Amino acid sequence: MFNPVVTTPYLLLRFTYLPATGKPSLDLSFWHHFQESNSALNAEEKRRRLTFYFISYVGGSFMLLFAINDFSSHNWPLLTMLFAGAILAFANAGLSNIYQHKPIFYYIAAVLDSLIVLGLTYSGGHQNTGLYWIFPLILIQVFIVGYKIGIVFVALTVAGMLYLIAHQADIPASYPPEHLSRFFAAFTAFIFTAFIGEYFWQRSHHELTKDNLEKLRQANTDPLTRLPNRRFLDSVYLERAMENPVDYFPLSAVVVDADHFKAINDQFGHDVGDNVLIYLTELMKNNIRQSDLVARTGGEEFLILYPKTSLSTAVKLAENIRQEIANKPFKQGDISLPLSASFGVATALTDTNINAALKLADENLYLAKQRGRNQVV
Numbered sequence: 035m036f037n038p039v040v041t042t043p044y045l046l047l048r049f050t051y052l053p054a055t056g057k058p059s060l061d062l063s064f065w066h067h068f069q070e071s072n073s074a075l076n077a078e079e080k081r082r083r084l085t086f087y088f089i090s091y092v093g094g095s096f097m098l099l100f101a102i103n104d105f106s107s108h109n110w111p112l113l114t115m116l117f118a119g120a121i122l123a124f125a126n127a128g129l130s131n132i133y134q135h136k137p138i139f140y141y142i143a144a145v146l147d148s149l150i151v152l153g154l155t156y157s158g159g160h161q162n163t164g165l166y167w168i169f170p171l172i173l174i175q176v177f178i179v180g181y182k183i184g185i186v187f188v189a190l191t192v193a194g195m196l197y198l199i200a201h202q203a204d205i206p207a208s209y210p211p212e213h214l215s216r217f218f219a220a221f222t223a224f225i226f227t228a229f230i231g232e233y234f235w236q237r238s239h240h241e242l243t244k245d246n247l248e249k250l251r252q253a254n255t256d257p258l259t260r261l262p263n264r265r266f267l268d269s270v271y272l273e274r275a276m277e278n279p280v281d282y283f284p285l286s287a288v289v290v291d292a293d294h295f296k297a298i299n300d301q302f303g304h305d306v307g308d309n310v311l312i313y314l315t316e317l318m319k320n321n322i323r324q325s326d327l328v329a330r331t332g333g334e335e336f337l338i339l340y341p342k343t344s345l346s347t348a349v350k351l352a353e354n355i356r357q358e359i360a361n362k363p364f365k366q367g368d369i370s371l372p373l374s375a376s377f378g379v380a381t382a383l384t385d386t387n388i389n390a391a392l393k394l395a396d397e398n399l400y401l402a403k404q405r406g407r408n409q410v411v
């Protein structure tokens with residue numbers, strides 16, 4: 035389902051950090067990293083979940099209590115409906131937990147909520163006071179399906195209520211006309227207020243989420259190359275890897291450092307130096323999978339992380355990039371600059387030796403430089 039709150043920042047981040055091509059083998063997209071650390075976005079989901087559990091467990095318990103209370107009535111159609119409704123509410127809440135809160139469970143809860151409203155309208159509840167409970171039930175419906183789909187649910191529920199009230203002669207409930215007119219006046223005002231409130235809550239929440247993500251993105255992005263920076267690696271990526279080691283390890287790290295970069299700056303100026311860095315960034319991004327990450331960790335130094343990748347594979351991947359850099363000179367106007375870079379590779383087999391692996395990759399880079407540059411160690 036298209037959700038602008040989620041989709042807009044997702045696209046923003048996805049196209050910033052990920053290469054245009056390549057199929058993901060794992061869903062390690064960086065939107066995920068940010069999303070997990072974005073409490074504003076979680077707040078909406080939490081409210082939805084809490085309301086969902088409330089209506090499922092409290093609504094289910096009430097249906098069960100009514101069923102037990104009315105058991106002696108031997109009104110089997112009513113008792114069956116109450117028992118079935120309670121079991122459905124509990125099962126739906128339980129299954130949503132197992133199946134990771136798929137939207138279908140929220141819709142089922144909203145249908146159940148409608149049935150409770152209609153049941154109350156039909157029976158009149160305790161001493162014909164059932165209509166009082168309609169107010170929170172309508173609000174719950176709007177919360178769990180959102181205000182847009184909520185319009186459909188609420189319209190259908192209200193249509194059902196109107197039908198029952200118009201056919202009072204055929205139902206157990208009895209609503210005096212003066213009560214009904216007061217109820218409908220208050221109910222109409224309530225529905226408008228609920229939808230207006232929900233609409234603006236969603237909008238302000240959307241703006242807040244966008245702002246937060248933009249700030250987060252800026253703090254985690256290198257402004258020149260638009261690559262994630264060291265802060266992102268330390269505070270988001272590696273933390274996430276530690277939390278989900280199965281998805282990341284063995285994690286191979288490749289430190290890439292442009293050779294004789296100072297000479298480029300000195301000979302052609304900083305602007306050309308900057309463009310060389312952007313060129314190298316594009317080249318590396320086009321040579322990694324969607325689940326890999328390239329970050330800028332220093333002036334002319336980059337770090338490529340390959341999750342679920344062995345040392346021998348990482349060495350081969352680094353060698354491919356090395357050759358690509360060496361074989362494709364940087365071109366700008368009349369300038370054609372042969373480039374090269376040195377690579378240090380190491381692999382962390384588990385989350386406990388990640389720092390040691392990063393240190394080893396640095397040491398290997400140092401060796402590559404010492405041994406004459408333009409090589410993978």
Ligand SMILES: Nc1nc2c(ncn2[C@@H]2O[C@H](COP(=O)(O)OP(=O)(O)OP(=O)(O)O)[C@@H](O)[C@H]2O)c(=O)[nH]1
Nearest residue numbers: 291292293294295296297299304307308333334403
């Ligand atoms: N244009 C540009 N230059 C940068 C940037 N960040 C760092 N540098 C330069 O990168 C150069 C790095 O120089 P060195 O550390 O001596 O490394 P090198 O010249 O590449 O030599 P080796 O790594 O030993 O091959 C320095 O001159 C920095 O000023 C940047 O964002 N833009």
